Amino acid sequence: MHALLVDATKGSVAVAAAVLLAACSSPQRAPAPVVDRSPTARATVVAPAPAPEAPKVLPGAENAGKAGYYTVKPGDTLIRIALDNGQNWRDVARWNNLDNPNVIEVGQVIRVAPPGQQPLDAGVRPVTPPAPAASSAVASASAPRAASSPTLPPVNTPPVAPGDESVSWMWPTGANDHVIAGFDEEKNKGLDIGGKAGDPIFAAADGRVVYAGAGLRGYGNLIILKHNNTYLTAYAHNQALLVKEDQSVRKGQKIAEMGNSDADRVKLHFEIRRQGKPVDPAKFLPPR
Numbered sequence: 001m002h003a004l005l006v007d008a009t010k011g012s013v014a015v016a017a018a019v020l021l022a023a024c025s026s027p028q029r030a031p032a033p034v035v036d037r038s039p040t041a042r043a044t045v046v047a048p049a050p051a052p053e054a055p056k057v058l059p060g061a062e063n064a065g066k067a068g069y070y071t072v073k074p075g076d077t078l079i080r081i082a083l084d085n086g087q088n089w090r091d092v093a094r095w096n097n098l099d100n101p102n103v104i105e106v107g108q109v110i111r112v113a114p115p116g117q118q119p120l121d122a123g124v125r126p127v128t129p130p131a132p133a134a135s136s137a138v139a140s141a142s143a144p145r146a147a148s149s150p151t152l153p154p155v156n157t158p159p160v161a162p163g164d165e166s167v168s169w170m171w172p173t174g175a176n177d178h179v180i181a182g183f184d185e186e187k188n189k190g191l192d193i194g195g196k197a198g199d200p201i202f203a204a205a206d207g208r209v210v211y212a213g214a215g216l217r218g219y220g221n222l223i224i225l226k227h228n229n230t231y232l233t234a235y236a237h238n239q240a241l242l243v244k245e246d247q248s249v250r251k252g253q254k255i256a257e258m259g260n261s262d263a264d265r266v267k268l269h270f271e272i273r274r275q276g277k278p279v280d281p282a283k284f285l286p287p288r
Helices: 002-025 039-043 078-084 089-095 134-142
Strands: 069-071 109-111 178-181 191-194 200-202 207-213 221-226 231-241 254-258 267-274 277-279
Touching: 078 089, 078 207, 089 109, 089 207, 207 231, 221 254
Parallel strands: none
Antiparallel strands: 069 109, 178 191, 191 267, 200 254, 207 221, 221 231, 231 254, 231 267, 267 277
């Protein structure tokens, strides 16, 4: 009996060893691949790149570069644009159908000359010659003109004399106030006149108020008068404004009180603008 158990045990060990050897000698199988079948994985699709948006066409783009139009630049305001072009900002807003004149966009092209009016070239301002006699005018109109006859004024056309368009000028401050900074085309667009807070500021000529407020940076409490189609005057840094927009004023009328709004001292900054371009007021005002 004991011998039979020993033989059976040996047989079992032999069978187990054979099975183990067979398992070690058989080739190993690679693990099954893992496939992500989640809804998110199935929904992942590479979308095509969106088509580029068409560039925005700003109002008035078709008039860019034309005489009588202006392209808005960063920092511009309608008041500044109107002043630089010798116009009433309300007129500019009306010509361009601006519902909100405080909202203009960089690159927008706006009209700065009245509809139907041919603007002058800012670089050449011809002098209007005296009217010829009636007989001469008829002769000139009937005579043939040579093909080579020049049609443009010469480049060295002399400047228009101060005081044209029959504007009668006076100093905008009292006799005791004094000039503390003269005109400089790059640094100072007018005259700075020193005085005391509350000193009267006078209209330098007959005109109409086209702006009264503090909406133009660097000018403080400002008044702009339009005297005719050529001339504007500006009165800046006041402590009090005594007139309102669209009000007519007379030469010598008190329109403001001197102050230091948006300035480093009490003074009046006074400008004369001819067709929007600053000119030296000292060449227009009477001598003191």
